[in-house]
Amino acid sequence: MSASAPISIVTGSSRGIGRAIAEELARAGHQLVLVARDAAALARVADDLTGRGAAVLAFAADLREEPAAADVVAATERRFGAPTVVVNNAGTAPADKVENTTTSTLRETFDLHVAAPLAFARAVVPAMKQQRHGCLLHLASTAGLRGYPFTSAYTAAKHGMVGLARALHAELGQAGIDVYALCPGFVDSDITRAAAAAIAARGKSTAEAAFARMAAQNRIGRMHSPAEVAAAVTRLLRDRPRGCVYDLDQATPGFVD
Ligand SMILES: NC(=O)c1ccc[n+]([C@@H]2O[C@H](COP(=O)([O-])OP(=O)(O)OC[C@H]3O[C@@H](n4cnc5c(N)ncnc54)[C@H](OP(=O)(O)O)[C@@H]3O)[C@@H](O)[C@H]2O)c1
Secondary structure (H helix, E strand, O other), X not given: OOOOOOEEEEEOOOOHHHXXXXXXXXXXXXXXXXXXXXXXXXXXXXXXXXXOOOOEEEEXXXXXXXXXXXXXHHHHHHHOOOOOEEEEOOOOOOOEOHHXXXXXXXXXXXXXXXXXXXXXXXXXXXXXXXXXXXXXXXXXXHHHOOOXXXXXXXXXXXXXXXXXXXXXXXXXXXXXXXXXXXXXXXXOOHHHXXXXXXXXXXXXXXXXXXXXXXXXXXXXXXXXXXXXXXXXXXXXXXXXXOOOEEEOOOOOOEEOO
């Protein structure tokens, strides 16, 4: 592994989009720090990537807890050095009608999608400023750009995640730090499969029909795949184009600001 290989933290990398991102970045030669709550699932991904020759540290943490991001960064520094990339991908997508959406659900969703990315930025920006180099990427969503029903906590948090990216982009661009919010529509992962199953369990429709309705809400008219999202992440990290909020759910994906 070359000394100048990127040192990249990927949160939520035990499955779904985060795992696909970790696999892509491993192929691109990044040194990787994987984060999720389930230590056993994370260890399986780490073993797989290590077996393919990647340098990987697995760190189990609940990113809703305040010290977690700082702990991840400290462990990264001990193992590899100062992180040069943080991909804030960890997420959950609570779905319910507004009457059932509690303040504690809203707070927990903001803790994960907004407070954790801010805590990562606080911890990594001083070294990135010194090196005049670094990248913060928020795995946001088209739910950060427009409204969807039955997702008030999630949609509000994803708007917060996009807003945080815009503020960091405005503040840190002059310091050589790129900040992106990548916005896919619905992606074929555990989150969408679980949402379709929950709709089916309420007897409203079959899971297959619910899944197809979600796919039809995407402007591209189909689900994104995790690999497609991971490829977009890898392109942004490699090419560092000018811009901040990148809408993937378009026939021609691109920056919207
Ligand atoms: N799927 C979609 O349709 C879609 C669309 C647009 C954007 N996104 C965004 O893409 C990201 C990844 O979604 P996905 O579909 O890949 O979901 P997923 O398959 O459910 O994976 C979520 C990942 O986040 C981790 N995670 C969840 N809560 C955590 C916490 N409190 N602390 C640390 N890690 C946590 C999970 O591991 P543990 O459970 O072990 O912690 C898992 O690794 C999310 O931010 C989501 O909002 C998804």
